Amino acid sequence: MxxxxxxxxxxxxxxxxxxxxxxxxxxxxxxxxxxxxxxxxxxxxxxxxxxxxxxxxxxxxxxxxxxxxxxxxxxxxxxxxxxxxxxxxxxxxxxxxxxxxxxxxxxxxxxxxxxxxxxxxxxxxxxxxxxxxxxxxxxxxxxxxxxxxxxxxxxxxxxxxxxxxxxxxxxxxxxxxxxxxxxxxxxxxxxxxxxxxxxxxxxxxxxxxxxxxxxxxxxxxxxxxxxxxxxxxxxxxxxxxxxxxxxxxxxxxxxxxxxxxxxxxxxxxxxxxxxxxxxxxxxxxxxxxxxxxxxxxxxxxxxxxxxxxxxxxxxxxxxxxxxxxxxxxxxxxxxxxxxxxxxxxxxxxxLGHEAPFHRGEEGSDVQIGVSAPPLVEAGRPYEVRVTVPSETARQDRLVLTAELLSVGNGPQVINTLQGHGGGRYSTTFPAPTPGAYRLVVGQRGRSESRVTALTLVGVHCE
Structure with a gap:
């Protein structure tokens, strides 16, 4: 292009x-x-x-x-x-x-x-x-x-x-x-x-x-x-x-x-x-x-x-x-x-140009609020909570996934979030090894909905 x-x-x-x-x-x-x-x-x-x-x-x-x-x-x-x-x-x-x-x-x-x-x-x-x-x-x-x-x-x-x-x-x-x-x-x-x-x-x-x-x-x-x-x-x-x-x-x-x-x-x-x-x-x-x-x-x-x-x-x-x-x-x-x-x-x-249109199907975006700790002590599970607004179609029937990616092409773990009703979803990853991570949460098949949270694991802070 x-x-x-x-x-x-x-x-x-x-x-x-x-x-x-x-x-x-x-x-x-x-x-x-x-x-x-x-x-x-x-x-x-x-x-x-x-x-x-x-x-x-x-x-x-x-x-x-x-x-x-x-x-x-x-x-x-x-x-x-x-x-x-x-x-x-x-x-x-x-x-x-x-x-x-x-x-x-x-x-x-x-x-x-x-x-x-x-x-x-x-x-x-x-x-x-x-x-x-x-x-x-x-x-x-x-x-x-x-x-x-x-x-x-x-x-x-x-x-x-x-x-x-x-x-x-x-x-x-x-x-x-x-x-x-x-x-x-x-x-x-x-x-x-x-x-x-x-x-x-x-x-x-x-x-x-x-x-x-x-x-x-x-x-x-x-x-x-x-x-x-x-x-x-x-x-x-x-x-x-x-x-x-x-x-x-x-x-x-x-x-x-x-x-x-x-x-x-x-x-x-x-x-x-x-x-x-x-x-x-x-x-x-x-x-x-x-x-x-x-x-x-x-x-x-x-x-x-x-x-x-x-x-x-x-x-x-x-x-x-x-x-x-x-x-x-x-x-x-x-x-x-x-x-x-x-x-x-x-x-x-x-920057002065028309944006290319490749954002997926109309109405495919889902607003996802992600709550994940930015700092996690070594040995502790990594808990992720997600909220979806009430005006979202199929609010409690979405298929949401969370990908935990170690920075630097390390291991990747993918969880499917569990729904709790009222637009609330969650998942827990087993304690990650110390390091820096990107957490990518989104609706399956809808890349436009992805939200990226950043986390550091293993530094003890008070």
Whole structure:
């Protein structure tokens, strides 16, 4: 099949943890993914604590010699920072195969030091993108009108938005595409900061709490139940775990983006939003810990498992609504959005082409919500629960399968889920061996319905 023509410069930004980091000597300090992830995390704990940032770093760099050196290629996670996320190699390969995009020419991955403030990384983005666009425009006459298209997963969307909306990037940007970006934050980030996490006897809470970036991922909406109803985390004095100054600065960061959203430009912002997955949206504070809840205002947001649906689009400063509509709503989990088949099809239209129609029979999609633990201790069974909405035809008579695939072409186990009525299904896998896994759940014979959850087995966390 001929590649679809793209004359713009496409820049790909990963999410938090999605960039490989090295020290001044070129030695990796964060580069664990795929089959090496489990074994590497057992020895990485001490190194991670040494990556902690000094207090009051603000939007600066700690001067520790750490530099980004590339995108993560496969499944990766740091317990206590974020849920597992798949790699970006397949996304970059797909872009090269399906479009006239080539790495080193008009396809530019942008790794960044995800520990640091989104403002700092937006400045770095500016210093890389603007000369890259100038080179691309000068490389051929037909490219003189080329502009930048940003394709951003998760936190990468906040970095790109700050550049486009606050640092003049709108002057050379055609469109900004976000995949699961927490435009209004994620409760998971706040829970990780407050509750902390211990891994293999090491307290990673101090590392997490030193990161400006993780604070900038906390909810920019009232999310913690207080005496008078839901309150903003920044308005709760003495909330343990968080750095009050970083939390207040995160509020200013989001406020600046909201104000920018009120000033319309010709830049297209397309928010691709994962839906249908059990997603923590609010929390109750009890006994010094946050207890996540899926409901807000009596409704279940059912986002992508990490970012609530209400947070996956930017709001405006006037508080009158969202700055942009949802561009595409795949039934998929956060860490797998960049590799979702429907998202790949949607990119055709967003990059200026009509999407190929090969999505199966009309009405064949089934929305599946998958609940599976992102971290499992060695020796424990792996339990999977699935929900199907009541409006689904044959809600309780679907044939659903779950494939547990070890990352790196390891063993594959396929279970048929058992129905329990009311759209509830489940299955249990015998205790998997330690390692990284992809769980693919779908309706038999309907590939469009598949949802991919990511899991790390064998690292003991508290």
């Amino acid at each position: 001929a590649r679809a023509r793209v004359t713009d410069l496409v820049v790909v930004l990963p999410g938090i943890m999605g960039s490989r980091l090295a020290n001044a000597d070129g030695k990796p300090v964060w580069d664990l993914s795929g089959r090496a992830l489990w074994r590497g995390l057992r020895t990485l704990g001490g190194a991670l604590t040494r990556l902690s940032l000094p207090k009051d770093i603000g939007d600066g760099h700690p001067g520790d010699g750490v530099v980004p050196v590339g995108l993560m290629s496969d499944l990766h996670v740091i317990p206590g920072i974020w849920h597992p996320v798949d790699g970006y190699t397949d996304l970059l390969g797909s872009l090269e195969r399906r479009f006239t995009l080539s790495l080193g020419e008009n396809l530019l991955p942008f790794p960044y030091d995800w520990r640091l403030s989104c403002r700092y990384n937006a400045e770095c983005l500016k210093s890389v993108v603007e000369p890259a666009l100038e080179r691309w425009q000068a490389s051929a006459p037909e490219r003189r009108e080329a502009r930048v298209v940003f394709l951003c997963h998760s936190m990468g969307g906040l970095v790109a938005r700050h550049y486009v909306e606050r640092l003049g990037g709108h002057q050379l940007t055609r469109r900004l595409i976000t995949l699961g970006t927490p435009h209004r934050g994620s409760l998971d980030a706040l829970v990780n900061l407050v509750n902390g996490r211990r891994m293999l006897g090491l307290d990673l809470g101090g590392f997490a709490r030193s990161l400006p970036s993780l604070h900038q991922l906390t909810p920019d909406y009232a999310c913690v139940t207080g005496p008078e109803g839901l309150a903003y985390a920044r308005d709760l004095p003495g909330l343990p775990g968080v750095d009050a100054a970083l939390l207040a600065d995160a509020a200013r960061f989001h406020a600046d983006l909201r104000k920018a959203s009120d000033h319309r430009t010709d830049i297209e912002l397309h928010a691709i939003t994962g839906v249908g997955q059990p997603t923590a949206t609010t929390a109750e504070f009890a006994d010094g810990r946050l207890i996540p809840r899926q409901m807000i205002g009596g409704q279940d947001e059912a986002g992508d498992g990490t970012v609530p649906r209400l947070a996956s689009r930017p709001a405006n400063a006037a508080g009158t609504g969202y700055a942009v509509p949802e561009s595409h709503t795949p039934c998929e989990q956060h860490g797998s959005l960049q590799n979702n088949r429907g998202v790949r099809d949607a990119l055709y239209g967003l």
